[in-house]
Amino acid sequence: MENARVLSVNLGRPETGEWTGRVGSSGIRKTATPDPVAVRRDGLVGDSVCDRRDHGSPDNAVYVFAREDLDRWSDELGAALPDGQFGENLTTRGIDVNEALVGERWRVGTALLEVAKVRTACRVFAGFMELSGHDPTGWIKRFTRDGRPGPYLRVLEEGVVQAGDPIVVEHRPDHDVTVAVLFRALTTERDLLPHVLSVPALSETVRSRYAARAPR
Numbered sequence: 001m002e003n004a005r006v007l008s009v010n011l012g013r014p015e016t017g018e019w020t021g022r023v024g025s026s027g028i029r030k031t032a033t034p035d036p037v038a039v040r041r042d043g044l045v046g047d048s049v050c051d052r053r054d055h056g057s058p059d060n061a062v063y064v065f066a067r068e069d070l071d072r073w074s075d076e077l078g079a080a081l082p083d084g085q086f087g088e089n090l091t092t093r094g095i096d097v098n099e100a101l102v103g104e105r106w107r108v109g110t111a112l113l114e115v116a117k118v119r120t121a122c123r124v125f126a127g128f129m130e131l132s133g134h135d136p137t138g139w140i141k142r143f144t145r146d147g148r149p150g151p152y153l154r155v156l157e158e159g160v161v162q163a164g165d166p167i168v169v170e171h172r173p174d175h176d177v178t179v180a181v182l183f184r185a186l187t188t189e190r191d192l193l194p195h196v197l198s199v200p201a202l203s204e205t206v207r208s209r210y211a212a213r214a215p216r
Contacts, residue, residue, distance in 0.1 A: 004095035004167040006108060007067050008032035010084030011047040019127025028128045030084030032091075036162040039111040041155050044089050059116040059203040060152035067093045069148050077134055085132065087125065088150060095167055098148045098180040103201025105171040110159030112170070117152040117203045118183040120144070144187050151179045154203075175199055191215055 010030030020026045027048035038045040043061045065088035074081045083091040090108070100106075104115045121143040130136035143149070177199045185192035186206070193214035197207055 003093075004169075005093055006090050006161060006163055006165045006167065007093045008083040008091045008163050009037050009044070009161055010089055010091060011037065011044060012084075012087070014048045017127075017131070019124065019131055021123050021127065023124070026124050026128065028087040028124060030087060030089070032083050032163070034163060036109075036160045039109075039113075039155055039159055039161055041158065044161075047089060057205070059154050059205060060119075061155045062090060062113060062153040063088045063119060063150065064090045064092060064097050064153060065150040066095070066097050066148075067091050068096075069098075069150070079134065086150070087128070090161070092167060097150055098183075099178050100151060101173050101175065102177050102179070102182055102196070102199045103171075103173040103175075104169060105156065106153070107168040107170050108159075109161035109165040110157075111155060111161055112157035112159070113153040114156050114201065115151045115179060116154040116201065117206055118179055118186065119149045119152060120183075120187065121149075147180055147183060147188075149179070149183050152203075173199075173201065177202075186210060 010032050012027030012030045014025045014027055015029060016025045041058050041061060043049060065086045070081045070085060100115050102115050106113045121140040126136040126139040129139055177196045181192060182196050185196040190213060193210055196202065197211060197214055
């Protein structure tokens with residue numbers, strides 16, 4: 001991971017339309033910026049968050065997706081996907097973000113970020129894919145089946161990030177719950193829930209939401 005870096009920093013502005021569903025507006029369309037961007041506890045300055053219930057809280061302040069996974073989806077969809085297409089704030093290269101451990105800490109620019117949650121697909125995501133010219137049929141199931149959702153990060157130390165910043169792993173916890181494992185536990189493999197719910201760094205919102213669903 002010596003070459004792990006931020007390929008682009010992506011910010012969104014509110015858009016409206018039927019595809020935005022119950023919220024009525026969405027900032028999922030992200031545009032890469034070459035400028036340094038301040039990172040605060042609740043997200044990136046200049047990035048609009050319209051659905052505060054599921055986005056923009058301290059435990060999902062920064063969403064990350066890998067360029068390598070975007071390229072794989074580009075091949076599958078038969079069309080090039082730009083950085084930010086999946087609504088990510090940081091598009092990365094050179095690090096398998098889905099093998100990061102819950103509680104893993106990254107130094108990115110001057111900010112210290114920690115893996116806290118995973119992204120799950122929603123109707124707004126499917127609607128935006130259709131708006132972007134892609135077939136939305138079964139998109140939520142396809143994204144879920146792929147099992148590589150990218151993590152949400154909490155901000156432990158506020159700072160500034162920009163394209164080209166290296167990603168330095170400063171801490172890896174002593175457990176085996178990766179982003180991919182957490183995602184499977186929350187979606188397709190509920191038998192994994194008791195194990196993942198024991199991880200201290202896991203978001204408390206995830207813990208409270210899924211504790212009752214864990215097999216006993």
